[in-house]
Amino acid sequence: MHGFRPIAATLATTLMASLAGLAALAPTAGAATTGPTTTYVDCGVGRPDGAGSPDDPLGDLSAVNSRTYAGGDRILLRAGTVCVGTLQPRGNGAPGDPVTIGAYGEGPRPIVQGTGGPATLRLVDQSWWTVQGLHVTNPAPTQALRTGVQVDTTTPDRKYGIVLRDLEVSDVAGWSDKTGANAGWFSASAGIVVLGKPTAGPIEGITIADNQVHDTGGGGIKISVKPADFHRDVLIRANTIRSVGGDGIVVHGSDAPLVEYNLFDDGGGGKYPYVNGNFAGMWPINSRDPVFQYNEVTRQRPSIFDSTAWDCDGAITGSCTYQFNYSHDNGGGFYLGCQNCTSFGNFHATQVLRFNIAQDDCRIRANASGDNTSPLRMYNNTFFCPSKKLDVELPNGPGANTLVANNVFVAGQGALPIGTGVAYRANVYHGGFAAPTGDTSAVTTDPRLAAPGTATGRTDAAGYALLAGSPALGTGVAVPGLGTSDYFGNAVPSDGTGVNRGAYNGPAVAAPPLYPSIAAAYNNVGVGDDANPDVGGFGLSGRSYSGQALAAAGYARGARVSAGGAEFTWHPRAYGLPDNVKAAGQRIALSGHGSRLVVLGAGAYGAQSGTTTVTYTDGTTTTATLTLGDWWSTTAGPSDQVAVRAAYHHKPQTDYRTPASARSEEDVTVRVASLAIDPGRTVASVTLPTGSPIAGPGLHVFDVKVV
Template sequence: MRAPTRKAGIRKLALGTVIAVGAGGAIALSIPPAVAADTTYYVDCSSTATPQGTLTNPWNALSQVNATIFGPGDQVLFKRGTTCTGQFVGQGSGASGSPVTVGAYGTGTARAVINGAGAANAMYLKDLSHWTVKDLRLTNPSATRAERNGIRVETTTTAAKAGIVIDGLEVDNVAGWGDKTGTNAPWFSRSAGIIVLASSTAGPVNGLRIVNNNVHDTGGGGIKISTKPSAYHTNVYIGSNRVISAGGDGIVVHGSDAPLVEKNRADNLGGGAYPFVAGNFAGMWPINSKNPVFQFNEVTRSYPSSFDSTAWDCDGAIVGTCTFQYNYSSNNAGGFHLGCQACTNLGNNNAKEVIRFNVSQDDCRVAQGPSTTAPIEFYNNTFFCSSKPLTLDLPTANTKIYNNIFYAASGTFPSGAGVTYGTNLYYGGITAPTADTTAVKADPKLNYPGGAVEIASVGGYKLTTGSPALNAGTPLSTLGARDFWGATVPKAGGTVNIGADNGSGVSAKTFSSLKEAFNNHGITRDANPQIGGYSLSGRSFSAEALAAKGFTYGPVTSGGVTFDWAQQYIGFPDNVKATGQKITLSGSGTKVALLGSGAYGTQTGTGTLHYTDGTTSTYTLSFADWWTSTPVAGTTVAAITDYHHKKPTTYNNPTTGRDEQDVTLFQGSIPITAGKTVAAITLPNVGGPLANAGLHVFAMKIA
């Protein structure tokens, strides 16, 4: 292989070059460092032209890129819609304000692709500074899994590095390692879509910016800063990334000083093309870092693992304060948060944990690892647990629990001399701890709990006008400056609400569609039955069993009526537990047809049809219990599935969550007054939003 070149083009000597003739007649040149040429190189791996790196004669193989040492201001641009196969290996460094940039050129929306084809990395940047990589697709599939990455940034020398930006990439189908146990367990922490690695003696990176990336189907995890160098990385920002169906951790931050992780989304962790195999993982978490902050993030639908599978985790060797604020999580198999500072061999500094103004929907486990005395401040969070008991397993020393909403059928709370409570709200059947002498025991009047699918749809957890949580909290100097939605929280004086909303109260919601009103998790996949919520015991329909009866995403015909079966993303809310919701419904016909069933026996209620002329009509709707195959009068059987799901008897074994009991989906109808045009429907009010006795509607159509 030929030696790497500095540039493909010729550079002129700088002014002032000295040419001298030595005694032997040889010419000696005194040449200052080359001035940056800001050269742009083009790469089109489909090109048949003589490869010169120009726009008209682009390079056509990664070997040509890898043989070049780049410098400040250089650009390496790959043609959109083309694919280069192999591993990109960067050489040379940019300068502050003048990075080496790797990106794309050409027209159209198709990305330029670098396909690692099973290499260790699709892109490898080792011991480099001031590189920006953007607007590409990196993929690295293989029939076998190993330590493997999409893009790997690594520091191995003692020199400090700086200025690494990874922006707007799609990183997908990386066959990384998914087993955190056994001989090859270290491969797991070194596998991800995007990874930053360091040896313990290497220089840190000042300026790591990982933003706007779409990472999916990546074995081992999504985005990882893994292992701590000789000193903390600094100026670390991870923001606005999507990590979907990664086979492990969503975002891990190791060895960083004051890292900020915000506005990221992680969903379906543990699943995907290269799923998690064994051991444990969590959603987003720091380890061996100083003063980490995680805010405005969301983690949903994580699969089970041996212990973790929580949305958030404050892990070993944290220094200072570990802050989780303004985050949303839902239906993760392990629940909301894990305090695990004493879980590693890195040491336990008992750093303070601040957990405030978060919203948790059916993420009802706050777990604690080995014994710790870490001070924890647990303020103004809103917990809604429709089908799970709430478990708040926090240390019994140095723990403050103030101004939280706990909405669940049951729950357990810590007690001890070191645990202090103040003005928390308890509702739904949950018993307030005796230590909370200022407890509020009333319906918080949340706007429409249970229906969030992402952080943008969490408005159902705002307080409505007249809520007993308004102005009922305890002002504290440590609450921060704002609430979940941005409302001001007073530093001193003034009033504060209970829960994540510090607004003044909102009006009750009118829903634009049945789907918008979904507030219950009634369907789960066979691979993840842990997150079911059709009943308080966590039972649910099986998506696969329903599909076998013809009920899959899209149009579904039942009883001569074609419904929109809206259950595309299993594990998000998929039906309405009727609590008097008013839903816009437009059209004319003879009836409103519905698919649904009762839970805890036959359920009946009275509702209202609203017509465009301002008139109304009342109706009665009944559905038999889903465990019976006998419909009530006026309804028919839509489907009887061969089995359903229950809570797994073994935490990380989904096969133990299958129950062979048949369950039934029914079809009913509501008559429309002749000659009238429907404008809206008010569903019956059959119990509250918890997964207790109630009437469930999965689909609705005017026919």
């Protein structure tokens, strides 16, 4: 670590320090320092004209901004303090020796709180800077062109070495409307933005990693506007972005950018939500050979057309690759191919979609705006669509070059297109839709996924492995560019021989497991938020319970509720995550003594019944018929009761910009039933009735208790 000299050194002291190779002169306002220094900032007790030492720290950001910094210098803000204003220091670091802005002391991250200006923390035409460990905000009573952390390149020379890591960026009142007179503000508004002028030099080395971004208008992380040449060595890694009013990650003007291990959730939400126009999850524009891998995009709110997890946009050259990603319940579905949607031109980059998993993300628009000539390679993906329609458009017709191979499609309804230039090879097509003609190796039987629908995140997708006897095991075909590993890290044969169909290429796994809890078996999203009502579906119609309507009736999320003589914790998860089990023979661990098994749930498509098996710790079993009335029924049934009645529920939105258009005034209910069990034995597990995990007719179970 570099030392700090609190006062100007005498000539003798300076000579001794120089000979020893130790600390350099302290910085003076407006002048470059002669060696690495550490400037301490405490906006709670420091003085504007302080020395910048631990004992006499600077007291405001203007004092920091008045100094010029060089390689190895550090600017440290005291933990637990709030500095109000704009942080825009001067100077440049050096290769391997950046200027670092960070924190010191114990306590919460120091906050740099903007006052509603264009940016709170800004680097302009600078090189070799690392910013870390801060909490950056920029609140305002109204939204405008506004960012939290902003890096600008405006001059023709190249810049280097910008690292933004371990930051929290929140409460940025950026612009969330991509329409109207101020539509241009949207692309430059977000929590973290790299902004260039078309005549400016690029940045060589941009790392944006391990940051938490939330409640920022316009989006999460954006590299916006291509400079005179491509940015290079761009890495956007392991960032968590939640509840922002626009896109999750946008990469503009970059050569071979790598975007990996990021999470984007609740796009369009937060304190400064989406207003109008379009946004999407993670996507490139005007770039070359971008790669997006190991990312997760979930629960985006609908926009006018987009809101897809992934998008290959205008002016992409070479290829556009999405691999090893997970997505679920996005308002616009899985993928948008939009190379012909912008003013930047269409260079017909090859779209590569491989080894991804999509859970109820079933819309693909790979030929948006009539672009039928950008090659598409879509192979070894798994699409599980229990409540959403399989809604697919692919490049087709003269000049099309589309290959759809080794995928697993499971859906209750929908279709896949056929046409000139579209080739289907060795896919699985299972559920309520027809296999397209031309796939001579088509499989239409159950692919035997281990526990489909149970994933709650990218690293929790083991339910998409293949059970013994799966027709997808080893029956895929060789595809150019197959790669060396699958979604889970299993090896893929170099020549493609014996590859599985779908995103899993490991060996067969054992029979469906004993789920350790009812929550672990959840495979359906039945309750949504009024602000994002398109998530999930209790049936194939896209209808679901309203979390707010249930809360108004006494069933608030996480509340303790009573039904059928049992106590339950209602819906402990966030709305829009799997919250009930669509019964398909799941065996669930359950313990306790009692005379009754109390089941909280409902039937779909009428009252539903099935045989439930209770297994005791001594190995004995009892069986009983579980019957639950239809969730639309508001009266007690012959063997169940109404647990709670909600005054309205969700239907598909008629206007994507208006969530209230999804409100249906018909009452719906959650129901409760009891089954007799042996009170002299200890329960070990319960096996639910058989059925399909697809959200058609059947039983839905929210919780089970022994009383």
